[in-house]
Amino acid sequence: MTDNINPLVEMKNISISFGGIHAVENASVDLYPGEVVALLGHNGAGKSTLIKVLSGAYRRDGGDILINGAAADIRTPRDAKKYGIETIYQTLAVADNVDAAANLYLGRELQTKWGTLDDVAMEANTRKVMGRLNPNFKRFKEPVKALSGGQRQSVAIARAILFDARILIMDEPTAALGPQETAQVGDLIKQLKQDGIGIFLISHDIHDVFDLADRVFVMKNGKVVGNARTQDVTKDEVLGMIILGKVPPGATPGPGAMKVS
Amino acid sequence: MADTAHSTTTGGASQTGNPVTRFFRATEIDTRMLGMVGALLIIWIGFHILTGGLFLTPRNLWNLSVQTASVAVMATGMVLVIVTRNIDLSVGSILGFTGMVMGVLQARMLPELLGFDHPAIWIIALACGLLVGGLIGTLQGVIIAFLGVPSFIVTLGGLLIWRGATWFVTSGQTVAPMDVNFRLMGGGTEGSxxxxxxxxxxxxxxxxxxxxxxxxxxxxxxxxxxxxxxxxxxxxxxxxxxxxxxxxxxxxxxxxxxxxxxxxxxxxxxxxxxxxxxxxxGIAVPVLIAIAAGIVMTFIATRLRFGRYVFAIGGNPEAAELAGIKTRWVTVKIFALMGVLCAIAAAISTARLNAATNAQGELDELYTIAAAVIGGTSLAGGIGSIAGAMLGALVMQSLQSGMVLLGIDTPFQRIVVGAVLVVAVWLDTVYRARAK
Known part of the structure; x- marks a missing residue:
């Protein structure tokens, strides 16, 4: 597992454009098992678009995706799930009106031998998973709407790990949360990391993710400015990458790096 | 975290609150549903007093149950349609058209082929009606889901198209009488x-x-x-x-x-x-059909994946799509199901009238939608129950039937029904706001 020669995910030279606008151009990122990689950039920098290519929500125009070193064919969210890629969206993609168990199993419901929903088994597993993630969680029978932001987030994360996600994508995971709940999600991420899950954190706010991430990739105008290990750079240097595209000495420059003439 | 205080709703530790709250909590009876039953009882008792004891008689209640059946059947499907944030304005016209198809088949075409009162006539006519209803629903569903035309427009078009088609089939003539066995579906002395x-x-x-x-x-x-x-x-x-x-x-x-x-x-x-x-x-056949439809639809809505998807799509279409649910196909299936239910309602209504007319089911789309909405289906999507919608249909029919007994003129009946619809939804909005 600590064999870090093969990255878990390698996205090579990904390009995607919408109506002539290059949302992502020639972007390459990689992720190793048990690693947290933060994808930073302003709103509209292309980070969410790039990651939606990986999660199957968008189809890439060019480039390759390698999972465990092998080329992966990802066209739909269903394909991505087959490769163990689970996404937790910025908008907390949960169905508000059904309970936690229904959300955890949405699209992959357990069925009894008569083809009906096996609600009891689903609730049992949900209780198990939630007990591990968030022992305070007791409101299994209520619609997710009635839960707090942190609880909803833990439902979304439980949904991902329930199906043995190897790769977790979290789009602004703490944007909707208060400080206490943010800390809770931070603990959760550390726990998942120990299980050898690779995590992409996407954020426009460096403070949210800097302490959690092992490496950062910075994007600007659809291109990768560069990447760096968080231990080699300071927050201010990363901020410089985000705002100006200026690559500090501790980072590896990418195609979007500011040209120093 | 603060949520632990609220976490005992389903637990045995519901020792807080007054006895009434505790009772509802323990039995898990939906208080909203109970409110509807209460409203229904008030309407019934009110009419009973106003009509001088005519309303709560076995005869009137029995008739009420038969009159409710057709709209109640369609309301079960309308719940799923509205839950997914769609609407179906064409149900009355589909009822008219499928009713006319079944009528022409059993009164004109099949007797020529098989002979008068042949025992297979009713089943062939019914099967054809269900098929036609299902196909119409599928067609509308495909246009909504795959061509991206809003359901309001597609079914508004359907309202005109299928009504026109109903006229076209017999050039506006009424078709009667219905097959002897087919008539059993309409209730009456034989059909009980x-x-x-x-x-x-x-x-x-x-x-x-x-x-x-x-x-x-x-x-x-x-x-x-x-x-x-x-x-x-x-x-x-x-x-x-x-x-x-x-x-x-x-x-x-x-x-x-x-x-x-x-x-x-x-x-x-x-x-x-x-x-x-x-x-x-005894119990009338159309009532049994409606109850069976209610049970089957409840089963579909709560026990099958399909039903789970319907509610998930209603709650958050984007999340459902991202979870890998084929939302478009679910939409098509919902409308196909709605079409089949319209055909069942058409069978009940033509059998009861012992005729297929070109005006059959007119305004039924509005009563069906009203029944679903009074029954607690939220037009914002994601919320609704089959039992509630059927109860809603019963409330609507009780109002109408009570006003007929009181001798209130048709225009006033409509005014009252319309006002009740608005008030009911307003009360529901207030209730939901409080419940939060």
């Missing part, structure tokens, strides 16, 4: 199952209620989930049985009209007794 079978149905229903509750309890026990207190289970079984058997008793207390009973007595050489021959109508 009599006292004995009504009791059989009632007792089976009671056993089913008990088995379902016991089974649910066993399941929860197996996984060590919190359970309802045992007395609450008994209360639920008891309540269910009382309601079922009470309904059967009422249906059995409505007797055949004197002249039909006399003809029957003559035909079977039964001596005419002193107080008249009392033959129970």
């Amino acid at each position: 199952i009599g006292a004995t079978w009504s009791w059989v149905v009632g007792i089976i229903a009671c056993i089913a209620i008990a088995v379902a509750i016991i089974n649910a309890r066993h399941q929860r026990k197996r996984f060590h989930f919190p359970r309802r207190p045992i007395w609450a289970e008994y209360v639920l079984v008891g309540l269910g049985c009382v309601v079922v058997l009470g309904a059967v008793m009422i249906a059995n207390n409505y007797f055949w009209p004197v002249n039909i009973a006399r003809r029957y007595a003559d035909a079977n050489n039964i001596a005419w007794p002193e107080g008249g021959l009392l033959i129970s109508q």
Whole structure:
């Protein structure tokens, strides 16, 4: 597992454009098992678009995706799930009106031998998973709407790990949360990391993710400015990458790096 | 975290609150549904007093149940349509068209082929009607889901198209009479199952209620989930049985009209007794059909993946799509199902009228939508129950039937029904806001 020669995910030279606008151009990122990689950039920098290519929500125009070193064919969210890629969206993609168990199993419901929903088994597993993630969680029978932001987030994360996600994508995971709940999600991420899950954190706010991430990739105008290990750079240097595209000495420059003439 | 204080709703530790709150919490009876039953009872008792004791008679309640059946069947499907944030304005016209198709088949085409009163006529006619209804629904669903035309527009078009098609089939002529066996679906003296079978149905229903509750309890026990207190289970079984058997008793207390009973007595050489021959109508066939539709639809909505997807799409279409649900196909299936239910409603309504007319089902789309909405289906999507919609249909029909008994003119009936719809939804909005 600590064999870090093969990255878990390698996205090579990904390009995607919408109506002539290059949302992502020639972007390459990689992720190793048990690693947290933060994808930073302003709103509209292309980070969410790039990651939606990986999660199957968008189809890439060019480039390759390698999972465990092998080329992966990802066209739909269903394909991505087959490769163990689970996404937790910025908008907390949960169905508000059904309970936690229904959300955890949405699209992959357990069925009894008569083809009906096996609600009891689903609730049992949900209780198990939630007990591990968030022992305070007791409101299994209520619609997710009635839960707090942190609880909803833990439902979304439980949904991902329930199906043995190897790769977790979290789009602004703490944007909707208060400080206490943010800390809770931070603990959760550390726990998942120990299980050898690779995590992409996407954020426009460096403070949210800097302490959690092992490496950062910075994007600007659809291109990768560069990447760096968080231990080699300071927050201010990363901020410089985000705002100006200026690559500090501790980072590896990418195609979007500011040209120093 | 602050949520632990609220976490005992399903637990055994519901020792807080006054006895009434505790009772509802323990039995898990939906208070909203209870409110509707309360409203229904108020309407019934109100009309009973206003009409001088005409409303709450076995005869009127029996008629009420038969009159409700057709709209109630369609309302079960309308719930799914509205839950997914769609609307179907074409149900009345689909009812008209499928009714006309079934009418022409059994009154004109099939007798020529098979001979008059052939036993297969009704089943062929019904099957064709269901097929046509399903195809119309599928077509509309495909246009909505895959061509991206809003359901409001597609079904508004459908409202005109299928009504026009109904006219076109017979150039506006009424088709009558219906096949003898087909007519049973419409109720009436023939189309009721009599006292004995009504009791059989009632007792089976009671056993089913008990088995379902016991089974649910066993399941929860197996996984060590919190359970309802045992007395609450008994209360639920008891309540269910009382309601079922009470309904059967009422249906059995409505007797055949004197002249039909006399003809029957003559035909079977039964001596005419002193107080008249009392033959129970029992539960009407259309009511059984509606109840069956309600049970099947509830099963589909709550026990199958399809139903789960319907509600998930209603709650958050984007999340459903991202979860890998084929939302478009689900939409097509919902509208196909709606079409089939329209055909069932058409069978009930043509059989009851003993004719297929080109005006059949006019305005039914509005009554169906109103029934679903009064029954707690949220137009914002994601919320609704089949039982609620059927109860909603009963409320609507009770209002109409009560006003007919009071001799209120049609224009006023419509004014009242319209006003009630608005007030009911307003009350529901207030209730939901409070519940949060």
